[in-house]
Amino acid sequence: MINVKNVSKSFTLHNQGSAVIPVMDGASLQVSPGECVALTGASGAGKSTLMRVIYGNYLAASGQVVVGDLDVARAEPREIIALRRDTLGYVSQFLRVVPRVPTLDVVAEPLLAVGHDRQAAMDKAADILERLNIPERLWSLSPTTFSGGEQQRVNIARGFVHHYPAMLLDEPTASLDARNRETVLSLIEEAKQRGAAIVGIFHDAEARERVSDREVDVSQFTPGLAA
Amino acid sequence: MNEYNFAYLDEQTKRMIRRAILKGLAIPGYQVPFASREMPMPYGWGTGGVQVSAATLTPDDTFKVIDQGADDTTNAVSIRKFFEKTAGVETTEETYRATVIQTRHRIPEAKLRDDQILVYQVPIPEPLRFLEPRETETRKMHSLEEYGLIHVKLYEDISQHGAIATSYAYPVKVSDRYVMDPSPIPKFDNPKLEMDAIQLFGAGREQRIYAVPPHTKVVSLDFEDYPFEASKANHACDLCGAEDSYLDEVIMDDAGNRMFVCSDTDYCRSRRAAGHVGRLAEENAA
Amino acid sequence: MTPLLQVKGIDKHYGARIGCMDVSFDLYPGEVMGIVGESGSGKSTLLNCMAGHLIPDAGQVIFDTRAEGPVDTVTMSEPERRMLSRTDWAFVHQHARDGLRMSVSAGGNIGERLMAVGDRHYGDIRDKAIDWLGRVEIDVTRVDDRPMAFSGGMQQRLQIARNLVTGPRLVFMDEPTGGLDVSVQARLLDLLRGLVREMGLSAIIVTHDLAVVRLLADRLMVMKDGHVVETGLTDQVLDDPQHAYTQLLVSSVLQV
Numbered sequence: 014m015i016n017v018k019n020v021s022k023s024f025t026l027h028n029q030g031s032a033v034i035p036v037m038d039g040a041s042l043q044v045s046p047g048e049c050v051a052l053t054g055a056s057g058a059g060k061s062t063l064m065r066v067i068y069g070n071y072l073a074a075s076g077q078v079v080v081g082d083l084d085v086a087r088a089e090p091r092e093i094i095a096l097r098r099d100t101l102g103y104v105s106q107f108l109r110v111v112p113r114v115p116t117l118d119v120v121a122e123p124l125l126a127v128g129h130d131r132q133a134a135m136d137k138a139a140d141i142l143e144r145l146n147i148p149e150r151l152w153s154l155s156p157t158t159f160s161g162g163e164q165q166r167v168n169i170a171r172g173f174v175h176h177y178p179a180m181l182l183d184e185p186t187a188s189l190d191a192r193n194r195e196t197v198l199s200l201i202e203e204a205k206q207r208g209a210a211i212v213g214i215f216h217d218a219e220a221r222e223r224v225s226d227r228e229v230d231v232s233q234f235t236p237g238l239a240a
Numbered sequence: 241m242n243e244y245n246f247a248y249l250d251e252q253t254k255r256m257i258r259r260a261i262l263k264g265l266a267i268p269g270y271q272v273p274f275a276s277r278e279m280p281m282p283y284g285w286g287t288g289g290v291q292v293s294a295a296t297l298t299p300d301d302t303f304k305v306i307d308q309g310a311d312d313t314t315n316a317v318s319i320r321k322f323f324e325k326t327a328g329v330e331t332t333e334e335t336y337r338a339t340v341i342q343t344r345h346r347i348p349e350a351k352l353r354d355d356q357i358l359v360y361q362v363p364i365p366e367p368l369r370f371l372e373p374r375e376t377e378t379r380k381m382h383s384l385e386e387y388g389l390i391h392v393k394l395y396e397d398i399s400q401h402g403a404i405a406t407s408y409a410y411p412v413k414v415s416d417r418y419v420m421d422p423s424p425i426p427k428f429d430n431p432k433l434e435m436d437a438i439q440l441f442g443a444g445r446e447q448r449i450y451a452v453p454p455h456t457k458v459v460s461l462d463f464e465d466y467p468f469e470a471s472k473a474n475h476a477c478d479l480c481g482a483e484d485s486y487l488d489e490v491i492m493d494d495a496g497n498r499m500f501v502c503s504d505t506d507y508c509r510s511r512r513a514a515g516h517v518g519r520l521a522e523e524n525a526a
Numbered sequence: 527m528t529p530l531l532q533v534k535g536i537d538k539h540y541g542a543r544i545g546c547m548d549v550s551f552d553l554y555p556g557e558v559m560g561i562v563g564e565s566g567s568g569k570s571t572l573l574n575c576m577a578g579h580l581i582p583d584a585g586q587v588i589f590d591t592r593a594e595g596p597v598d599t600v601t602m603s604e605p606e607r608r609m610l611s612r613t614d615w616a617f618v619h620q621h622a623r624d625g626l627r628m629s630v631s632a633g634g635n636i637g638e639r640l641m642a643v644g645d646r647h648y649g650d651i652r653d654k655a656i657d658w659l660g661r662v663e664i665d666v667t668r669v670d671d672r673p674m675a676f677s678g679g680m681q682q683r684l685q686i687a688r689n690l691v692t693g694p695r696l697v698f699m700d701e702p703t704g705g706l707d708v709s710v711q712a713r714l715l716d717l718l719r720g721l722v723r724e725m726g727l728s729a730i731i732v733t734h735d736l737a738v739v740r741l742l743a744d745r746l747m748v749m750k751d752g753h754v755v756e757t758g759l760t761d762q763v764l765d766d767p768q769h770a771y772t773q774l775l776v777s778s779v780l781q782v
Binding site for chain 2: 604605629631633637640641642648652669670
């Protein structure tokens with residue numbers, strides 16, 4: 014489902030003497046449907062970078078990044094948009110939304126985007142917010158005013174409300190209490206059961222061991238760090 | 241005759257105006273620019289109509305001038321005298337006798353014939369002007385037949401007043417093509433714009449001439465659910481009893497007594513001469 | 527899929543000065559594209575060339591018309607182009623007063639495009655105007671008020687309603703949130719996002735505000751000195767800019 018082949022990535026800082034910073038080289042990764050792969054490696058090794066390359070957020074310098082049947086490294090913007098809408102979900106560490114939009118709408122949006130009718134989308138959004146223990150009185154407010162933990166849960170709700178066949182999870186259990194952490198882990202397990210291919214970053218070792226099927230150390234892709 | 245050239249204007253100018261008139265007749269409702277001359281009267285007193293009349297009159301014509309239907313207002317009298325002096329044409333107050341009738345803000349009640357010419361004085365010839373101040377843009381709208389804007393005005397009328405409150409200078413579409421301002425005639429007169437006589441419109445200050453040839457289709461614009469109505473005061477003339485003519489309301493005294501009289505003075509006079517009597521006719525005579 | 531708009535090799539000079547040079551791209555149905563760059567980068571020139579307000583010196587602006595399929599709007603007749611601009615196209619000006627008739631009521635402003643395409647039923651026109659006031663979140667009791675009496679944000683929303691009432695397929699926007707308070711901007715952006723999705727609109731948004739394009743645009747075109755220096759997926763261009771100028775642009779934004 015997710016097939017990364019020999020990807021390299023470097024940043025060229027044109028405004029700082031055109032310094033070229035290689036950050037990834039020879040990265041390869043395959044994730045099958047129903048499988049969860051955890052990325053490991055020290056901070057700065059390139060876990061998030063690899064994830065962003067898969068999401069199309071960073072431009073791969075070379076190599077292939079195939080998700081479904083689309084090579085993200087070479088796709089047109091509209092193809093990537095369609096991929097993100099239908100196939101590839103991403104739960105980042107930060108919630109980025111239009112201010113003022115009510116939480117319920119924020120969470121329902123991925124469903125509306127794939128053509129669910131409004132009522133059905135709202136119902137599903139309500140279900141998942143309830144599961145994640147966001148009090149109903151907050152649903153009509155914009156999440157921009159919420160606490161960090163609440164924002165994180167809204168972000169997770171938004172990421173899991175539509176059943177993406179492929180998912181990228183960046184620290185999904187960070188800053189959550191035990192009860193919500195448990196909910197998120199079961200959401201991940203459910204996603205795996207329905208066949209989602211998942212790439213995750215989990216600092217929480219216990220969580221990582223519970224949901225991931227194998228680990229890939231990205232340090233091996235880091236230029237200058239590779240063993 | 242006298243020291244004036246016939247009908248005041250020189251022959252070259254009259255030829256120029258006649259060319260504009262002919263072009264106007266050839267393209268009904270289209271505003272033809274012309275080189276308006278200074279006339280010995282102020283703008284707003286009918287300089288456009290006077291120039292058209294001057295270019296139209298022949299020594300054999302009989303000339304009549306009405307101002308809001310009346311032959312005896314200052315404006316009507318002075319224009320009539322102007323042509324008596326400069327053209328030496330016969331003048332009349334009787335509609336049926338006139339061959340050229342210059343008018344300000346009315347169409348005579350009597351049906352006009354195909355040997356008559358009606359000349360309108362026009363203050364603002366551009367019907368789109370109030371919403372679109374740019375002449376370049378209104379000309380383009382006319383040429384491309386983009387007339388949505390004129391309905392915006394009618395929409396505004398209904399939304400503000402509950403009905404189309406435009407009661408004069410009511411816009412019309414001529415011969416299924418040009419939207420035209422019929423000059424500030426009451427909308428009661430709009431149905432009469434389809435007539436046997438030639439209608440010429442002259443705007444002196446704005447330097448435009450336009451025309452409606454005889455038997456031309458003239459449609460007053462409206463909405464399907466707010467159709468055009470040619471309205472008038474719901475009265476009969478208090479002098480001649482006419483129920484089909486456009487009426488002026490006259491305040492009689494400080495007590496609020498009013499009377500309604502025909503705005504077309506010739507029409508009223510000829511009806512009374514024929515024996516028709518209105519509600520206040522005897523008192524007036526007394 | 528046929529692109530809704532194909533821009534090919536657009537050049538525009540102002541005398542010896544470059545307005546924009548050799549701009550080409552395809553816009554597909556439902557896509558929202560942002561054009562960013564500093565003042566004088568040629569983005570407004572480009573927008574006006576595409577919208578038919580300026581005649582480019584060279585190039586084609588091919589629009590997929592409903593009736594005849596793809597047609598070059600640069601060479602089409604003026605009546606056709608003007609018809610397009612009040613049916614399938616919409617143009618949202620930065621200053622609402624450039625796009626509104628200030629002496630006409632809100633209802634009349636919205637109704638104008640309907641009347642321009644031949645709608646002649648007052649009741650229907652008014653119903654649609656009221657419906658649209660609601661959709662752009664203006665109190666429907668203001669339908670007979672003139673925009674003069676509206677706040678800047680309301681005027682801008684009215685301008686959007688006036689433009690979208692005929693169900694256009696392509697909307698050109700020139701700094702649609704410029705000059706508005708930040709809180710009003712957010713509300714407008716949210717509204718635009720919703721309308722774009724509901725109506726399946728394609729849009730081209732010119733702005734110098736990177737936050738606006740991040741929220742509204744699927745993809746981005748970065749212009750400098752009349753040339754396109756970078757294009758791509760919006761978040762990719764903003765988070766991983768490749769060109770020196772884009773890097774400078776992105777790094778110049780204050781973080782809040």
